[in-house]
Amino acid sequence: MYLYDAIDQSLVDQRVEQFHDQVRRRMAGELTEEQFKPLRLMNGLYLQLHAYMLRVAIPYGTMSSHQMRKLAHIARRYDKGYGHFTTRQNLQFNWPKLEEMPDILAELAEVQMHALQTSGNCIRNVTADQYAGAAADEVADPRITAEVVRQWSTLHPEFSFLPRKFKIAVTGSPRDRAAARVHDIGLIIKSDEAGAMGYQVIVGGGLGRTPMIGVTVHDFLPKRHLLSYIEAILRVYNQAGRRDNMYKARIKILVHALGAEEFIRRVNAEWEAIRDSAVDLPAGEHDRIAAFFAPPRFEPLAKHDALFARYRLEDREFAQWARTNVAPHKQPGYDIANISLKPEGGIPGDATAEQMNAVAAIAERFSFSEIRVTHEQNLVLPHVRQADLYDVWQTLRSHDLATPNLGLISDIIACPGMDYCSLANARSIPLAQDISKRFADLKQQHDIGELKVKISGCINACGHHHVGHIGLLGVDRKGEEYYQITLGGSADENTSLGEIIGPAVSYDNVVDAIETITTTYVGLRTDGESFLDTYRRVGKEPFKETLYAAH
């Protein structure tokens, strides 16, 4: 993991001091709420429906056991004993007090954490593949690039007041787990024939009210040019992006309005002027950062552990968990263990302080003290010996963290919705809970197979409904909560946006509608065919027929 040096630490410490003074000025009445707003937003502090909400940055979703324990401590001491992991790989505290905010930030700074740029119209906390450094299919570790981008974007003097927020995601694997094609910039690390590293640069993807899939603006950008190239993209956007209408201010609208060709021409013209300047990293810095992400000291092990195989045979429940929640590791004898934060009837992404401490302890013992947060609101133990998986599973289970539902219908992404958010039209969390209760039968879930349900409580699409295999969007219909259903979305390397299949359905009918959809799928699928593949083969008509026939 990356560790701060004196420079990184001084920046975060001074930032805490600065915010301390801003809070003092607010409490003393020297600042109005309106004047305070942009300042608090730059420190991740939102004013929600009922209280302030603090969004803590977990850069590219990577943290240590030590940091997780601090989050647990903050949840207990300053909040109501829990936190909420988000689709940006961050953590939100829903009930902090304004006057305690400087103390919370000071506690975070003690463990090299902060809340910088988790909100506001700036370059947000960069996200990456949660399996970084572990995935069997990885070309290069995306965390190195993500850390380079994190530093470059932190308090960027030119790009802190962009037309709108700006999100960058990095993946180093052909299997896209970071949703690179639906970000303002998506970076996919590739290797050329000579083995040199570079980036496929994708710009202008995004969800929200105008969902778009990004366009490739560079097929293979040599690694050393990364910062000058993205600085050129940001400069074009900062100058030409729309500022008259916040709903048309994201870079995707600019790319669309100019056309990809003209946008690329402008970026290249800008890049030509700065590509060999000091904007790019000096020699040595990339290597310095990369050294922090050297593989941990893996033991030389056999590719397949005999004990692991035996436990799977002997314990069906364990086998079920291993089948859904364990992914292959690049190192022989190791695997990646996913921790579901979607227990039956639970709130997607929520974890109690007790659970956070439990995960910290398990990671310390079994995963080199490393923990990841996924954009699907789960946690990951990236480096677990196969021989330890049974112990890991048992410990997780005793903390209600071993639900074997990764990628299944109850592994739902949901935004906070009307329970917390002042923008929402409808509730998301209770709906996710109802769906997971209806499909509580794990055998049924496993039979349905991979199915990603994503729920947004309003058109801003924080729940990523456009890229859900089944997407649900909350709409307000004369004061009633209704949900528009989309099918066929996906955020992976074959990104697609879901299609609306018909009129919105009322809250009370949504769970039935989902069941009708899954039943229809089961009737249509060929042997081993996933929901998404079936949908792509047959289209929306059969689903529309069964769903609306009864109405």
Place this chain on the structure above:
Amino acid sequence: MPLIKSKQVVIDTWQHVDDEMALPADGGVIISLARWQAEQTVLVGRNAPLGIRLKSDEGVDTIINDLPRFGVVALEFPTFKDGRPYSTARLLRQRHHYTEELRAVGDILRDQVQFMRRCGFDAFEFADKTAAEKAIAAFDEIEAVYQTAADRRRSAAMIRNDTTNAFLNGTCG
């Protein structure tokens, strides 16, 4: 209006002249781009310093050919949220090598002056004197920077990869 230069409140020797106002007989004036474009001959003939004021949507291309004529370029922030002048400032300083005064005008708040200075602004107009005085402390709230920009500060990466490393040795950190 109170003006900060070199971290001090100073007397402004320039006068903003609105488009409908007559030009004063002498003294430095700051005029709009529209007026510059309309009255160029008259303005060049006037034997006094000339400054120009750009709105946030008036990019650097509008004045680059005339840059040597200006003793001040004032970039307007209609609201602090409009970040276009940051890019304009860097382009003026770093691409077009403009060395005279670069002034931030409009909605100028203490919490943005660090960013402005990094992009090349060296003069800041505040609405009142108290705000200006309080803003002076804000210039040095955060020492470390991660990027190279239009100021002379060395980025964290440059310091780290330099063997004579004052910051990490603790002499200025």
